[in-house]
Amino acid sequence: MLIQENNKEISTCIKRIITHWFNKGSVLTYVDINTFDNDIIKTVYEMQYLTVISRSTEKKVLYQNEGYLITPKNLRAFKDKFMFLSMEEGWKPDVHFLIIFEELELSEINDVFKTLLHYHVFKVLVINGASNSNIYTYNPFENYGCGIVFTRIISYGKCLEANITKSFFDKPVTGLRNCTFRVAFCDTPPFYINPYNDQRKEKLVGLEQFVLQTLSELEQFNVIYTYQFNPEEGSIIGDDMIAYGPMRSIQKGDVDVMIGGLILRPKRVEAFSYLYGHYTNYDGLIILVKKAGLVSNLKNTYIEFDVVLCGTFFYNTVQHWVVS
Numbered sequence: 192m193l194i195q196e197n198n199k200e201i202s203t204c205i206k207r208i209i210t211h212w213f214n215k216g217s218v219l220t221y222v223d224i225n226t227f228d229n230d231i232i233k234t235v236y237e238m239q240y241l242t243v244i245s246r247s248t249e250k251k252v253l254y255q256n257e258g259y260l261i262t263p264k265n266l267r268a269f270k271d272k273f274m275f276l277s278m279e280e281g282w283k284p285d286v287h288f289l290i291i292f293e294e295l296e297l298s299e300i301n302d303v304f305k306t307l308l309h310y311h312v313f314k315v316l317v318i319n320g321a322s323n324s325n326i327y328t329y330n331p332f333e334n335y336g337c338g339i340v341f342t343r344i345i346s347y348g349k350c351l352e353a354n355i356t357k358s359f360f361d362k363p364v365t366g367l368r369n370c371t372f373r374v375a376f377c378d379t380p381p382f383y384i385n386p387y388n389d390q391r392k393e394k395l396v397g398l399e400q401f402v403l404q405t406l407s408e409l410e411q412f413n414v415i416y417t418y419q420f421n422p423e424e425g426s427i428i429g430d431d432m433i434a435y436g437p438m439r440s441i442q443k444g445d446v447d448v449m450i451g452g453l454i455l456r457p458k459r460v461e462a463f464s465y466l467y468g469h470y471t472n473y474d475g476l477i478i479l480v481k482k483a484g485l486v487s488n489l490k491n492t493y494i495e496f497d498v499v500l501c502g503t504f505f506y507n508t509v510q511h512w513v514v515s
Contacts, residue, residue: 200324201291202234204350205260208316211355212287213241218257221245224272225264226293235260248275256283265294270306277310278431280461288315295319300344304329308341316355324350337370337412370412372447374403375440377422382452385419399450402466418446428458438463 213219219241221232235243246252259276263269269292276282288307295303300319307315308331317327325348331341347353378385383397396404407414418440426436433442440446441463453459455467 200349200351201231201318201320204318204324204326204353205231205234205289205291206238208289208355209235209238209240212289213258215240216242218242218244218254220256220259222259222261222276223247224261225268226262228262228293231260231262231291248272251279253280255281256286258286259288259290261288261290263290263292265292266296266299266302269303273306273310278433280432280458282432282461284311284313285464286314288312289318290315291318292320294321297322300327304341304344308339311338313338318350326350326353326355332365332367335365335369337367337372367410367412372412372414373417373445374414375418375420375437375446375449375451376416377420377437377451379422379452383450397450399452403448403450414448420449420451422451426453426459428456428462432462434462 209219219235221235221243223232223245224247232243232245235241244252244254261269261273263272269290277284290303292303297319300317303317304327307313307329313331315328319325319327325346327347328345329341329343330336330345331338334342336342347355376383376385378388379397380395381397382399384395384400386394389395403414406412420437420440424436426434426438428434428438433439438449438459441449455465459465
């Protein structure tokens, strides 16, 4: 057992990480991958700090994950089973991950982070239960890695001595500066206007082009339009969260962004991160006025009668009396 063999060091370390990462009452997904180790889950339960959902990768579980605690037996088990988590509607690669290996060679640690990078898991700590409970992470955003590559593995040393408050994902450095993102598009005005099809001297810019251009200026990244897809060709998302159609190019890594008036559907929400402009092709004007306060019933009766109206009414009444 992991905890028994490491003199409760992992147990203490887990408690410290959980209380640092999660608010009390949060939901933590515990995934055992071939370790059959009850000590870790027992430690988390005894904290009475989180709601824990214990599961395996053998069967889909439909709920929104708020964090993962994963215990693989070794690298092979991890690579074989981890992908099944990403094939669920509740898959959340942007939450915190704590992964504790029962067996892991030092030469295999790089492969662990390559797998995590492939599934866009960045907020992660990896504990090597077979090597003095050393703890590791990586930073695909340092040195302008842009979330695409990493150049080193960050070691915090023994888990009990690690200062996890310095984890990179809480304090990003270079962010998206100098990154280049490949964009797939289709010619669907007003969302995207292909400049090669626009015969005007002053080229018009589509709404989504403008948004992307503005973001690139603010965050200092570059955009290249590399692939044009047919707007008549739809994209569907299977029950395993695999896309079919143009959106498949994102999952395959051929492009990073797709624009062109794509309709936001529930399945797409689960499978992709997105920016969505509701009715961005309409201009609108919103006028805000002071909210009316409470008034008496009597005031409600005569509030509609201004000075001119009252004067006119009085004049007509007098005239009626005189004529009579």
